Amino acid sequence: MSSDYSYDSEGTYYPFFIFTLSTIVTLPLTYSLLKPSQDPEALAPRIQTSYKPEHADLVQAQRAAHKRRQRKLKRAVVALLGWATMAGMLYLIITTQRTEAKLWNPYDILGISDSATEKQIKSHYKKLSVKFHPDKIRPDPAKNETAEMLNDKWVDLTKAYQALTDEDVRNNWIQFGHPDGKQGFSIGIALPTFIVSDGNGKYVVLVYALLLGVLLPYYVGSWWYGTQRMTKDGVQVESANSLFREYSEAIDEGDLITALSTGKEFRSVLKGDKAESGLSKIESRILADGEVTAYAGGLAVKDKEKLEDLEGGVRRKVLALLWAYLGRVELDEPALNSAKYMVAPIAQSLCRSFTAISLAYGNTTPLLSSYYTSQRLIQALPPKASPLFQLPHFTPAVAKAIEGDSKTHATVQEFMDLPDSQRRHVAVGNGLLSEEQYKTAVSVARQLPYFRVAKAFFKVTGERFIIPGSLVTFVVKGRFVPPGSTDVPEIDELDLEDVDPAEDDLDAMLGRKKMVKDADGNMVKEDNKPIAPPLAFAPYYSRDYSPKWHVFLSDSKQGKMAVPPFTFATFDKPIFTPEGKPTYHMQTLKAQFAAPPQAGKYTFVMHAVCDSYVGFDTNMEVTLSVEDASKAAQMTAEDEISEPEEDSLAGQMNALKGGSVPTTKPKKRKEESDSDEESGTDEEESDTSDTNTDTEDES
Numbered sequence: 001m002s003s004d005y006s007y008d009s010e011g012t013y014y015p016f017f018i019f020t021l022s023t024i025v026t027l028p029l030t031y032s033l034l035k036p037s038q039d040p041e042a043l044a045p046r047i048q049t050s051y052k053p054e055h056a057d058l059v060q061a062q063r064a065a066h067k068r069r070q071r072k073l074k075r076a077v078v079a080l081l082g083w084a085t086m087a088g089m090l091y092l093i094i095t096t097q098r099t100e101a102k103l104w105n106p107y108d109i110l111g112i113s114d115s116a117t118e119k120q121i122k123s124h125y126k127k128l129s130v131k132f133h134p135d136k137i138r139p140d141p142a143k144n145e146t147a148e149m150l151n152d153k154w155v156d157l158t159k160a161y162q163a164l165t166d167e168d169v170r171n172n173w174i175q176f177g178h179p180d181g182k183q184g185f186s187i188g189i190a191l192p193t194f195i196v197s198d199g200n201g202k203y204v205v206l207v208y209a210l211l212l213g214v215l216l217p218y219y220v221g222s223w224w225y226g227t228q229r230m231t232k233d234g235v236q237v238e239s240a241n242s243l244f245r246e247y248s249e250a251i252d253e254g255d256l257i258t259a260l261s262t263g264k265e266f267r268s269v270l271k272g273d274k275a276e277s278g279l280s281k282i283e284s285r286i287l288a289d290g291e292v293t294a295y296a297g298g299l300a301v302k303d304k305e306k307l308e309d310l311e312g313g314v315r316r317k318v319l320a321l322l323w324a325y326l327g328r329v330e331l332d333e334p335a336l337n338s339a340k341y342m343v344a345p346i347a348q349s350l351c352r353s354f355t356a357i358s359l360a361y362g363n364t365t366p367l368l369s370s371y372y373t374s375q376r377l378i379q380a381l382p383p384k385a386s387p388l389f390q391l392p393h394f395t396p397a398v399a400k401a402i403e404g405d406s407k408t409h410a411t412v413q414e415f416m417d418l419p420d421s422q423r424r425h426v427a428v429g430n431g432l433l434s435e436e437q438y439k440t441a442v443s444v445a446r447q448l449p450y451f452r453v454a455k456a457f458f459k460v461t462g463e464r465f466i467i468p469g470s471l472v473t474f475v476v477k478g479r480f481v482p483p484g485s486t487d488v489p490e491i492d493e494l495d496l497e498d499v500d501p502a503e504d505d506l507d508a509m510l511g512r513k514k515m516v517k518d519a520d521g522n523m524v525k526e527d528n529k530p531i532a533p534p535l536a537f538a539p540y541y542s543r544d545y546s547p548k549w550h551v552f553l554s555d556s557k558q559g560k561m562a563v564p565p566f567t568f569a570t571f572d573k574p575i576f577t578p579e580g581k582p583t584y585h586m587q588t589l590k591a592q593f594a595a596p597p598q599a600g601k602y603t604f605v606m607h608a609v610c611d612s613y614v615g616f617d618t619n620m621e622v623t624l625s626v627e628d629a630s631k632a633a634q635m636t637a638e639d640e641i642s643e644p645e646e647d648s649l650a651g652q653m654n655a656l657k658g659g660s661v662p663t664t665k666p667k668k669r670k671e672e673s674d675s676d677e678e679s680g681t682d683e684e685e686s687d688t689s690d691t692n693t694d695t696e697d698e699s
Helices: 014-035 057-071 073-099 106-110 120-132 148-164 167-176 201-229 237-246 253-260 265-270 279-285 300-307 314-326 332-360 364-379 396-403 412-417 420-427 436-445 629-640 650-655 670-678
Strands: 003-007 185-189 451-460 471-480 511-518 523-527 547-556 560-568 586-594 602-608 618-626 681-683 687-692
Touching: 003 120, 014 073, 057 201, 057 332, 057 436, 106 120, 106 148, 120 148, 148 629, 185 300, 237 253, 253 300, 253 314, 253 364, 265 332, 279 314, 300 471, 314 332, 332 364, 332 560, 364 547, 364 560, 364 602, 396 420, 396 687, 412 420, 412 436, 420 436, 451 602, 471 602, 547 586, 560 586, 560 602
Parallel strands: 003 185
Antiparallel strands: 451 471, 451 687, 471 586, 511 523, 547 560, 547 602, 602 618
8 A cells, every 4th residue: 555645736625725714714703893793882872962063074084983993994804805715715616526536436336226235236237237348339439439438437337346246345345445455545735736846945935934934923023012012991001101100199180181191192193293283373272361261271370381391292282182172172274173183082091091090099089080081081171161061052151141150160950950941041042042052952961861879878688787897788779860850750769779689599699680670560580681871972072982980989088999989881770761761760889898897887978970971970978887796696686586476376375365466577676776777777678788878869
């Protein structure tokens, strides 16, 4: 037996090889392109309005460009090339199979069934010998037959007959697939002959050198360098280091805006002569006299000094563009206006990185400054501007007419809480809003997702009391009540309770299921589908952005975080109906942390901050009561002491004496009730421990 290695000169093998490789790459790539997007920005609903600000075309163009980059055109081109390659290889496979010789099979050669008996085989062979024996058949010129072809056919028929009737020949066919026994075999290499033909070897070596010596190291190095130069927040490490150096415990929003201009990401936007072109014009516009603030760009005096202290270059222009964006300053040049809207999303990503730095230090002021700066960047508002500018068509004149001589700015909620007639009186008129503009502003305000906290408390799942070191769940109950909402239903007290799942209910414990009320008010279990809030109404921000709410606890005396922020981007119940009406469903936000190591009462300030809207935040005091473990055990044991039950002997004796027989759960002792009122600990029927807190009145 001999082995023969041959290259695929007939194109028999390499199409299969290339088709397989193309499939391995193309199918996953195609799936990644076609699968439904899971990004909140792609799935979330939108606030319905026809309002378009000035330069809406520039903002929309940048949003469209960002979406195109997210689709990753290069991946789509590679996928198309992959499908084209697969189609070409499939065509070659089909064509090759039509011309490729079939495997030797005696049954097929004789033209009989695999189930034919030996008698049937002999009978059939006799008929074929009469027809195809070389002595009894002559070549047909019309069919281009020759004597040699007829003789070969008879040899094949004879071998096939012997393979099925002669014992030795048949064993050879069964064992080795050939009537003559073991044969030499050929190993086909799935490469066309031209690749290794004389004279082409140097080109093959060159291709391998490019692939293994240039392209592979380049892509591996690019991937490694990319992972090393970027933080998990998606900003360059160099930018994060610059923000780290700018950090201070007393940093405010203006200081943070200046710090954000240090980001190295801006260099890709302001390349070459763009770094300084138009800088003097931008600065003259933002430093002009403003209607609301001292300067048109919304800068404070210290911010102006920081700008002027910078040397010319990318950073100074970026800072000037940021203030032009926040102050909504007109720059009169399409290129400058486009750059103004382009720097805001970059600054927003850097602001998230600064938030992570603030969390590491644990100081409350820098953390809040990062959240407030995020609000201002998304809404295009300078630090001291009125929250009313978030509404469409609002100008400084309109805001001044509404706020009057007040030293504090009015929020959107306060404006919308006014009776409609009073709102029209102060906002509509000559030099103010037109009737159509007023309707647009009110329509948008009534769609903004304002989260109104109804109750906040602490609990330990399955326990009546909180003891040192236990895993505490901080529960926040609230509803989305858009500004200006009317006929808001009263809060159902049962909605404020947090019922623990059963110990064997794994779906509920893992969050796959949730308990809700049906039409009859009964608690039923359904799938827990996260509900995304509407995309932020941010007409000047050149990205689609899904609002997020950050909830954390702080120690107001020390200015430190007590419990780090928990971020909520989705909720457990619908916020709006398909028609756009608010549902007023009670939402539940939960955060877990370890209880303090010592018993006592701990008072915190709860911050619930929305990163997309100015003035939509909630601050309130909450008190955590931690009981000593021995005292909690004693109180639990006393609670278990009850009067005799009705079906017990003691219960029947008590009834004969004229005593009452309890048919429900034992009553709580008056002394314990008084103690609970003093400590702020409320017992629920779910047999869990929680601590009530003072909450703001929803009205």
